[in-house]
Amino acid sequence: xxxxxxxxxxxxxxxxxxxxxxxxxxxxxxxxxxxxxxxxxxxxxxxxxxxxxxxxxxxxxxxxxxxxxxxxxxxxxxxxxxxxxxxxxxxxxxxxxxxxxxxxxxxxxxxxxxxxxxxxxxxxxxxxxxxxxxxxxxxxxxxxxxxxxxxxxxxxxxxxxxxxxxxxxxxxxxxxxxxxxxxxxxxxxxxxxxxxxxxxxxxxxxxxxxxxxxxxxxxxxxxxxxxxxxxxxxxxxxxxxxxxxxxxxxxxxxxxxxxxxxxxxxxxxxxxxxxxxxxxxxxxxxxxxxxxxxxxxxxxxxxxxxxxxxxxxxxxxxxxxxxxxxxxxxxxxxxxxxxxxxxxxxxxxxxxxxxxxxxxxxxxxxxxxxxxxxxxxxxxxxxxxxxxxxxxxxxxxxxxxxxx
Amino acid sequence: xxxxxxxxxxxxxxxxxxxxxxxxxxxxxxxxxxxxxxxxxxxxxxxxxxxxxxxxxxxxxxxxxxxxxxxxxxxxxxxxxxxxxxxxxxxxxxxxxxxxxxxxxxxxxxxxxxxxxxxxxxxxxxxxxxxxxxxxxxxxxxxxxxxxxxxxxxxxxxxxxxxxxxxxxxxxxxxxxxxxxxxxxxxxxxxxxxxxxxxxxxxxxxxxxxxxxxxxxxxxxxxxxxxxxxxxxxxxxxxxxxxxxxxxxxxxxxxxxxxxxxxxxxxxxxxxxxxxxxxxxxxxxxxxxxxxxxxxxxxxxxxxxxxxxxxxxxxxxxxxxxxxxxxxxxxxxxxxxxxxxxxxxxxxxxxxxxxxxxxxxxxxxxxxxxxxxxxxxxxxxxxxxxxxxxxxxxxxxxxxxxxxxxx
Numbered sequence: 080x081x082x083x084x085x086x087x088x089x090x091x092x093x094x095x096x097x098x099x100x101x102x103x104x105x106x107x108x109x110x111x112x113x114x115x116x117x118x119x120x121x122x123x124x125x126x127x128x129x130x131x132x133x134x135x136x137x138x139x140x141x142x143x144x145x146x147x148x149x150x151x152x153x154x155x156x157x158x159x160x161x162x163x164x165x166x167x168x169x170x171x172x173x174x175x176x177x178x179x180x181x182x183x184x185x186x187x188x189x190x191x192x193x194x195x196x197x198x199x200x201x202x203x204x205x206x207x208x209x210x211x212x213x214x215x216x217x218x219x220x221x222x223x224x225x226x227x228x229x230x231x232x233x234x235x236x237x238x239x240x241x242x243x244x245x246x247x248x249x250x251x252x253x254x255x256x257x258x259x260x261x262x263x264x265x266x267x268x269x270x271x272x273x274x275x276x277x278x279x280x281x282x283x284x285x286x287x288x289x290x291x292x293x294x295x296x297x298x299x300x301x302x303x304x305x306x307x308x309x310x311x312x313x314x315x316x317x318x319x320x321x322x323x324x325x326x327x328x329x330x331x332x333x334x335x336x337x338x339x340x341x342x343x344x345x346x347x348x349x350x351x352x353x354x355x356x357x358x359x360x361x362x363x364x365x366x367x368x369x370x371x372x373x374x375x376x377x378x379x380x381x382x383x384x385x386x387x388x389x390x391x392x393x394x395x396x397x398x399x400x401x402x403x404x405x406x407x408x409x410x411x412x413x414x415x416x417x418x419x420x421x422x423x424x425x426x427x428x429x430x431x432x433x434x435x436x437x438x439x440x441x442x443x444x445x446x447x448x449x450x451x452x453x454x455x456x457x458x459x460x461x462x463x464x465x466x467x468x469x470x471x472x473x474x475x476x477x478x479x480x481x482x483x
Numbered sequence: 484x485x486x487x488x489x490x491x492x493x494x495x496x497x498x499x500x501x502x503x504x505x506x507x508x509x510x511x512x513x514x515x516x517x518x519x520x521x522x523x524x525x526x527x528x529x530x531x532x533x534x535x536x537x538x539x540x541x542x543x544x545x546x547x548x549x550x551x552x553x554x555x556x557x558x559x560x561x562x563x564x565x566x567x568x569x570x571x572x573x574x575x576x577x578x579x580x581x582x583x584x585x586x587x588x589x590x591x592x593x594x595x596x597x598x599x600x601x602x603x604x605x606x607x608x609x610x611x612x613x614x615x616x617x618x619x620x621x622x623x624x625x626x627x628x629x630x631x632x633x634x635x636x637x638x639x640x641x642x643x644x645x646x647x648x649x650x651x652x653x654x655x656x657x658x659x660x661x662x663x664x665x666x667x668x669x670x671x672x673x674x675x676x677x678x679x680x681x682x683x684x685x686x687x688x689x690x691x692x693x694x695x696x697x698x699x700x701x702x703x704x705x706x707x708x709x710x711x712x713x714x715x716x717x718x719x720x721x722x723x724x725x726x727x728x729x730x731x732x733x734x735x736x737x738x739x740x741x742x743x744x745x746x747x748x749x750x751x752x753x754x755x756x757x758x759x760x761x762x763x764x765x766x767x768x769x770x771x772x773x774x775x776x777x778x779x780x781x782x783x784x785x786x787x788x789x790x791x792x793x794x795x796x797x798x799x800x801x802x803x804x805x806x807x808x809x810x811x812x813x814x815x816x817x818x819x820x821x822x823x824x825x826x827x828x829x830x831x832x833x834x835x836x837x838x839x840x841x842x843x844x845x846x847x848x849x850x851x852x853x854x855x856x857x858x859x860x861x862x863x864x865x866x867x868x869x870x871x872x873x874x875x876x877x878x879x880x881x882x883x884x885x886x887x888x889x890x
Contacts, residue, residue: 096676
């Protein structure tokens with residue numbers, strides 16, 4: 080009976096903390112709005128605003144006068160596809176290059192004047208592709224586009240050469256009845272057919288939606304909990320905790336429960352938005368989804384409460400929460416693949432709950448499976464470890480003598 | 484609660500502890516001569532007879548005198564081994580023995596020794612920065628003393644048992660509750676924090692909010708309460724779990740005089756109910772409501788006595804105020820047995836400092852009349868506590884200054 084009484088008292092303390100956290104969050108309309116409406120708006124903006132298609136590169140083609148190639152812009156536009164916008168076909172390379180240096184153009188493609196002769200002599204005819212870009216991502220993109228375009232132009236040159244009965248290249252192919260083969264096949268003997276084995280071919284928005292979901296949940300949980308204890312310490316409530324019979328374990332458990340309830344409400348709302356609002360596929364079982372989200376929230380709350388215990392001020396707590404967000408954006412795999420980082424940095428990436436959350440949620444929602452079971456274990460272990468460390472630190476703070 | 488000779492609810496006279504310096508060696512006329520609670524002494528109050536367990540609070544009964552509570556030996560803390568401390572004195576709710584706390588180079592409190600029996604009110608009074616809050620924080624375990632021994636309800640505050648914590652109510656000096664929560668919710672949270680189960684908590688929250696006249700404002704958020712209402716809410720929260728020991732750091736600061744009266748009325752009712760109260764205040768007049776007053780200045784306990792005894796200490800004895808028909812010529816006033824000093828306040832208004840005002844009064848009147856004058860009125864002179872406080876602190880500072888100058 081006495082034991083039951085003790086348990087009931089302990090439970091009362093835990094639940095009162097949970098209730099208090101719930102009340103506090105809901106009583107701060109601005110914070111509540113930024114926590115709940117903010118993620119919704121971000122998700123909606125992301126879904127509505129992101130097209131996933133790069134705007135076409137403004138391009139001028141330079142075809143030397145001696146080259147027997149068409150001069151119609153549309154002809155090259157059809158060859159290039161939607162990634163390029165062929166604005167003109169010119170015969171003067173210097174003019175086009177000047178425009179490029181003045182950044183009026185994105186790309187200048189210069190066909191070789193001696194293409195036929197080069198081929199006859201067994202050399203490559205070089206197509207020059209010039210661009211003016213400092214962004215390494217755009218640089219790579221421009222190179223790929225230029226390569227594709229050069230391939231297309233190459234093919235066109237070869238096709239025309241074959242049509243004109245130029246057989247120099249054909250003789251070298253050591254084939255008997257080449258004359259019956261259409262010139263475009265000789266010019267491009269192979270084409271690539273791609274087959275994607277994934278159950279769905281998600282759009283960019285659908286692919287990123289689970290990652291955004293994990294990121295928002297982590298950020299919300301970290302921010303919300305990071306301010307909790309530091310505020311109580313600064314306001315002096317901790318002094319009351321010191322005198323009260325409540326233990327660090329009870330206080331923290333109460334806070335975990337309170338924040339977990341708020342996080343659950345938010346998680347459900349965001350998942351509904353992601354699945355029904357944005358139409359993101361949900362191929363895995365809902366229970367598994369709930370489990371993964373619970374682990375992400377559990378570990379994130381641990382991170383937030385750890386910040387709350389070590390931060391000296393609310394400002395520092397917010398700064399640390401933002402640092403976690405920044406690290407998440409850089410290292411979680413949402414922008415750049417985790418595998419591309421060096422081992423040391425990858426460890427940092429795996430400390431972030433969102434890193435595991437992204438992989439697990441994308442696998443579950445878009446593939447219908449959990450590919451990386453070890454990540455579930457890492458999330459669980461991290462959550463428990465953070466809970467224990469935070470409890471020990473809080474216990475120490477409650478027992479430590481106040482100075483000054 | 485042991486009562487004084489008059490049979491009122493004042494506590495019994497206080498006595499020094501045996502380990503304090505001998506007061507008898509002090510020169511006559513000084514504080515030391517008239518009071519056993521001298522500078523640097525380790526005064527204490529005797530244990531009262533056991534109070535009957537309150538019907539309103541069965542767990543409020545003090546320990547039986549003569550039976551030493553067990554020395555605490557469990558719950559070792561990883562940070563530091565538990566020091567060996569003296570066993571708690573029976574009947575004492577709070578004990579401090581030669582406690583000192585230093586913050587960096589600042590000596591916050593030094594050599595504080597006092598004991599508070601169960602069922603009494605100790606008022607801790609002193610100027611701002613005197614060390615009152617530090618003393619309170621030592622008792623709550625928030626500040627660990629650099630030296631000395633502390634016992635609160637038999638426990639060392641650094642290693643309070645959970646059951647002991649449940650018996651302590653604490654009201655910090657600043658507002659530490661949750662501004663977003665209503666008055667009712669705050670009291671409810673604090674009650675739950677102290678382990679009160681729902682049914683009892685529900686009843687007590689109502690009781691304490693009614694007591695501090697906040698029941699009508701129970702649904703107002705704490706942030707929207709006035710300063711005085713916030714103090715009352717904190718007081719309610721400190722009392723909500725019906726603690727055996729209440730530690731209140733300036734509970735009446737910012738509260739209007741009428742409500743202050745009712746707060747003190749409630750504090751005395753709690754005392755009568757067997758509770759022990761430690762109350763700091765800058766409002767010196769409130770010393771009158773306490774059973775014992777500890778006067779702290781510059782980190783030192785400079786007086787510890789019941790309010791009337793403090794007056795005696797400040798003035799050097801009982802003081803009789805006498806008004807005469809004609810202007811009084813002090814040169815014609817001869818020696819009167821038991822009268823130490825005569826102070827002229829105005830031409831016809833005199834103060835006689837005597838060992839015993841009752842015995843000295845007829846002698847004084849006779850002596851005045853022998854000078855050819857006539858006594859038109861005589862009464863006991865009761866200086867305000869502001870005056871008492873100023874006298875004692877001033878005297879202490881002068882003595883400290885003199886010692887410093889000698890060194």
